[in-house]
Amino acid sequence: EKQIDKNKKLKSEECHDLCCISGNIASGKTTCLEYFSKTSDIEVLTEPVSKWRNVQGCNPLGLMYQDPSRWGLTLQTYVQLTMLDRHVLPMSTPVRMMERSIYSAKYIFAENLYKSGKMPEVDFAVLSEWFEWIIKNIAIPVDLIVYLQTSPQTCYERLKQRCRDEEKVIPLEYLESIHNLYEDWLIHHKSFEVPAPVLVIPADHDLKKMLHQYEENREKILMAHC
Ligand SMILES: Nc1ncnc2c1ncn2[C@@H]1O[C@H](COP(=O)(O)OP(=O)(O)O)[C@@H](O)[C@H]1O
Numbered sequence: 001e002k003q004i005d006k007n008k009k010l011k012s013e014e015c016h017d018l019c020c021i022s023g024n025i026a027s028g029k030t031t032c033l034e035y036f037s038k039t040s041d042i043e044v045l046t047e048p049v050s051k052w053r054n055v056q057g058c059n060p061l062g063l064m065y066q067d068p069s070r071w072g073l074t075l076q077t078y079v080q081l082t083m084l085d086r087h088v089l090p091m092s093t094p095v096r097m098m099e100r101s102i103y104s105a106k107y108i109f110a111e112n113l114y115k116s117g118k119m120p121e122v123d124f125a126v127l128s129e130w131f132e133w134i135i136k137n138i139a140i141p142v143d144l145i146v147y148l149q150t151s152p153q154t155c156y157e158r159l160k161q162r163c164r165d166e167e168k169v170i171p172l173e174y175l176e177s178i179h180n181l182y183e184d185w186l187i188h189h190k191s192f193e194v195p196a197p198v199l200v201i202p203a204d205h206d207l208k209k210m211l212h213q214y215e216e217n218r219e220k221i222l223m224a225h226c
């Protein structure tokens with residue numbers, strides 16, 4: 001009976017659920033979102049990577065990988081803007097699943113550029129002030145963070161298999177740094193405030209096992225807020 005109540009609530013206006021799928025580069029976030037996009041009443045928002053690869057004919061993602069010190073701020077400012085744009089889109093379905101968030105752009109990727117000495121202090125300060133202004137003045141509700149927890153080695157293999165042009169220069173060490181920042185943030189709670197409860201899904205497994213795990217966690221994911 002409780003389940004029926006939950007389902008009713010899920011369909012009603014008052015119950016909205018925003019779930020962010022997080023994880024390292026090539027951890028399987030898009031694949032996970034594609035799987036859930038087949039469910040009715042779920043809106044799926046993948047990261048706007050195509051915009052990061054082409055803004056008015058320029059490719060800030062490619063430029064950043066070629067020269068992070070020069071272009072890191074440019075990319076992360078644009079990522080921050082496009083993620084904010086995603087967060088403030090009015091919800092038209094009871095559940096929205098979104099790839100990463102404005103939080104991971106700042107706490108993982110900008111942080112990584114800065115900590116590795118590739119983003120100048122002044123760039124990081126300007127980006128940080130922008131970020132702080134946004135989260136203080138604009139509501140960015142998140143109900144659940146699903147963390148696809150992988151080893152950097154798995155991501156490295158999947159990254160090579162995906163073969164995105166801009167990412168061919170990424171070494172394993174880069175994925176290790178991103179991994180450590182994710183673990184410190186979402187698992188060890190050692191770095192930044194976590195804006196929502198975290199559901200950890202081990203994601204080194206083959207696709208069949210991953211889909212099985214998604215089914216096992218379906219209810220937790222889709223009813224995080226109810
Ligand atoms: N469980 C899995 N096992 C093997 N390959 C996978 C798995 N999940 C995704 N892939 C492949 O790995 C690559 C990266 O996956 P993707 O979903 O694009 O990752 P992300 O969106 O996190 O960057 C793609 O080529 C995808 O087909």
Ligand SMILES: O=c1ccn([C@H]2C[C@H](O)[C@@H](COP(=O)(O)O)O2)c(=O)[nH]1
Pocket residue numbers: 023024025026027029047049061075076079104105106109110167
């Ligand atoms: O804030 C960000 C977010 C992402 N990126 C990079 C990392 C990858 O090369 C692409 C897309 O990431 P996926 O994990 O494949 O979705 O964008 C970044 O540099 N900064």
